[in-house]
Amino acid sequence: MSTVPLRVAVVCASNQNRSMEAHYFLSKRGFSVRSFGTGTHVKLPGPAPDRPNVYDFRTTYDQIYNDLVSKDRDLYTQNGMLHMLERNKRIKPRPERFQNCQDVFDLIVTCEESVYDQVVKDMNSREQVTCQPVHVINVDIEDNDEEATVGAILICKLCQCIQDTEDMEDELDELLQEFEEKSGRPFLHTVCFY
Incomplete structure (x- = not known):
């Protein structure tokens, strides 16, 4: 061991x-x-299956969070994206x-x-x-x-x-x-x- x-x-x-x-x-x-x-990019669910939110890997979790809040806080709270991003922000600054x-x-x-x-x-x-x-x-x-x-x-x-x-x-x-x-x-x- x-x-x-x-x-x-x-x-x-x-x-x-x-x-x-x-x-x-x-x-x-x-x-x-x-x-x-x-x-090649970070993809998160969007308002419809054919309309994902797409980000560059250099985009911070905080920036993604703020972008989703500005687009539709209720939708992204309900589908769990904001909760997930809050967890991610506590672990590291951005996706890699x-x-x-x-x-x-x-x-x-x-x-x-x-x-x-x-x-x-x-x-x-x-x-x-x-x-x-x-x-x-x-x-x-x-x-x-x-x-x-x-x-x-x-x-x-x-x-x-x-x-x-x-x-x-x-x-x-x-x-x-x-x-x-x-x-x-x-x-x-x-x-x-x-």
């Missing part, structure tokens, strides 16, 4: 809901964690894009298969310098409040179990199989290198 906390990245599409909920839970439990999105991060992690957890594919593609396109392994694991989490919380708890349990292993390289596949059976969710796993 390592006494050094795992360096964890949690990644969803827009770094708003699922990755931020997991970021919150993991940071409360002492993990060294960062969260990211992989999209995974492809722009050069930090090294022990574990990258993605929240949907398309994000997993983007992370693996990005990692494999980078020049390998240290050949240090990073485990990339996907846990499919539906993008809504309830599932984000359920998924964050599952990710926390998974990270704690990985933290408690004697040898992550030898024990991870078996551990993931146990988590698949207990949770009823499929997990994808691969190893990339820095």
Whole structure:
């Protein structure tokens, strides 16, 4: 069992809901964690399905919050966007894009298969310098409040179990199989290198 906390990245599409909920839970439990999105822009629900609110990743959570309040406070209060952004503002200033991060992690957890594919593609396109392994694991989490919380708890349990292993390289596949059976969710796993 390592006494050094795992360096964890949690990644969803827009770094708003699922990755931020997991970021919150993991940071409360002492993990060294960062969260990211992989999209080209941050997208949040708008007044209609075909009219999302789209922001640049450099836009702060506070700016997004104020923009939504100015557009329709009632709508964005009712659909939970303002509450979510209030949480996000307490965690970090703005969403971050995974492809722009050069930090090294022990574990990258993605929240949907398309994000997993983007992370693996990005990692494999980078020049390998240290050949240090990073485990990339996907846990499919539906993008809504309830599932984000359920998924964050599952990710926390998974990270704690990985933290408690004697040898992550030898024990991870078996551990993931146990988590698949207990949770009823499929997990994808691969190893990339820095």
